[in-house]
Amino acid sequence: MHLVIIGNGITGVSCALTVRRLSPEARITLVSEETPHHFSRTALMYVYMGHMRAQDIKPYEDWFWLENRLELVYATATALDAGRKTIHLSTGPPLTYDKLLLATGSVSRLAGWPGQHLPGVQGLYSLPDLEQMHRDTHGIRQAVVVGGGLIGIELAEMLHSRGIAVTMLVRDSRYWGSVLPPEEAALIELQLRAHHTTVHYGTELAEILPDDTGRVRAVRTTQGTELPCQWVGLATGVAPNLALARTCPTLETDRGILVDAHLQTSLPDVYAAGDCAQHRQPGADEVPIEQLWYTGRMQGETVAYTICGQPTPYQRGPWFNSAKFFQLEYQTYGRVPAEATAGEQTCYWQHPNGRHALRINYRPGQGNAVTGVNALGIRQRHDVWESWLRAGTPVQEVLAQLRRANFDPEFFRRHEPAILRTFNQQLLSKSN
Ligand SMILES: Cc1cc2nc3c(=O)[nH]c(=O)nc-3n(C[C@H](O)[C@H](O)[C@H](O)COP(=O)(O)OP(=O)(O)OC[C@H]3O[C@@H](n4cnc5c(N)ncnc54)[C@H](O)[C@@H]3O)c2cc1C
Structure with a gap:
């Protein structure tokens, strides 16, 4: 099998590495127009700020690819000819594929402002x-x-x-x-x-x-x-990069490249994953286009199984995201809407110094099952929250075990009484 992957971002590379593991004989070619080697897009800011050098944000040594028989092509894929199973390139001979993964990522979304193309x-x-x-x-x-x-x-x-x-x-x-x-x-x-x-x-x-x-x-x-x-x-914001997809009239697109639960496009043997893919039928509480690092990795790994003959639907599980706002770390698990929603209650604690906060949402109509958490300046454990959210654990039980989710025992020892006192008071007043 010759697998051609367009895009060497987290999605394309996760797929390539998983296929290499599942199918040692497969021929795998990664095409990228951005850089010859994969890098961590999420770390770009640290290069600008001088915390890291450009070579530090490459997770793999340059020899890694050859050693793992992953062929790298540094060129733009300019056209997809699905009838001939061929990808045309800006330089070099065209590539024919048995299976194709489109992992072309996103582009910055511009609203057409006057002057948006000025230098600077x-x-x-x-x-x-x-x-x-x-x-x-x-x-x-x-x-x-x-x-x-x-x-x-x-x-x-x-x-x-x-x-x-x-x-x-x-x-x-x-x-x-x-x-x-x-x-x-x-x-x-x-x-x-x-x-x-x-x-x-x-x-x-x-x-x-x-x-x-x-x-x-x-x-x-x-x-x-x-x-x-x-x-x-x-x-x-960003929008799916559809430049290559649009060269193939039979490939169905909407805002992104349309895919089914197996990340298969409208064309045989052509898949799409990561930022560029749009799920035809996203699950409850899921968005059709996911533009995150970890969902790119999950989609890349999942589609590799289907490509290798082990059909596997993509199932993301509870939502998760994290970021850092200057000095303040942010994590969110499950769903915490920006505005209060009917049928859902919230408990919120904030430290007077404004550098730590915890919010837990739950549904009184469903046995007080927790539905989401926001943590600022308090690091929470992913696996613990994922299990609570999947199980619909009652908020009282979560509070009784909150220590388990806390990453930093010292922080929790200092603030646990205040957090629990606030949350228990709020629970009591809401149940009255
Ligand atoms: C500055 C910044 C910070 C971010 N921080 C976070 C964060 O903290 N957490 C988080 O979860 N997410 C973050 N994201 C989002 C995250 O980086 C993306 O969701 C993720 O990189 C998407 O991976 P991908 O492999 O699907 O696409 P991409 O990383 O976009 O990779 C696609 C690659 O395909 C190449 N390509 C496209 N078309 C062609 C073509 N025709 N021929 C050849 N090559 C092609 C592109 O040039 C690109 O290199 C951040 C994004 C940015 C821009």
Whole structure:
């Protein structure tokens, strides 16, 4: 079998390594236009901030690929001819495949603002983006970041680390208002203030303005304010990269490449996984397009089994995400909606210093089963929360065993009485 994988991100590489293990004889070719070798996209910010060198974010030595008989092609896959089972490349001869995995990831989503293509204006997705940001922010004083999500705050932290004054434009009335409840958002806002980041809430970008040389000199907001800046970071989300998929009219796409439970596309022997895939029938509480590192790895590993003749549906399990907002670590397991929802109750504890918080949601109508947790500045154990969420463990039992989920015994010894006192009081008042 010749397996061709387009994209050497976490999804493509996880698939390649799993197929190598399951099928030692398979011929495997990985095609990538971004970098010759796989790297950790999530660590890009640390390269900019000087905490790591570019070679440090490659999880495998360069000899690893040859040693494991993984053929690497550094080129753009320009066209998919499904009838001939052939991939055309920007350089070199075409590749014929027996099985094909499309793992083409995402691209930054731009809203078509006037001036979005000016020099000094960009998104951050790829290593070339990072190199461009490095060049274009050298020696500047002011930057504007558009978008209040995870990449927006990463950009703010990166720029702040170089002493650049940052202004963020955030459409919602609070930070990451579509995801975080108001209390958690307020703690992130404390971090932003502590790191001298000015945030304009309820504000969108209207236009990016050039100077005499054509470089960005300012942005104008929807409020009509003009903010001088020498660099603009566009962080308003990502969209599946469909450039290759669109060259094949028989491959069904919507916002992403449409896949079934086995990550199979509308074409025989062609699969799609990771950021570029859109699930036709996502499970309850699941989103059709998952744009996360760990879901990319899970999808890559799962599709490898199907490719090797062991059909395996993709089942993600309870939602999980983590991030770091400047100094504040964030973890979420299960579902914690940004706004209170009918049939669900919440317990919330926050340390007076604003650097630790814990929220647990549960459903009184279903035996008080826990449905999700948000932890800020308190590290929780993934396996413990996953088992509680899968089992629908009652919140009282979770509180009695909360120590099990805590990663840091010292933290828990200090704060356990206060957390439990607050939660038990709230449970009592809600049940009355
Ligand atoms: C700055 C940043 C920080 C992030 N931080 C986090 C985080 O903390 N936690 C988290 O869970 N997620 C994070 N993410 C998201 C996460 O990185 C992605 O979900 C994940 O990388 C997707 O993996 P993938 O393999 O599906 O796609 P990608 O990593 O995008 O890899 C796809 C590869 O395919 C290549 N490619 C595309 N088309 C072609 C073609 N036609 N020919 C050849 N090559 C092609 C692309 O150039 C790319 O190299 C972050 C993303 C960014 C941009």
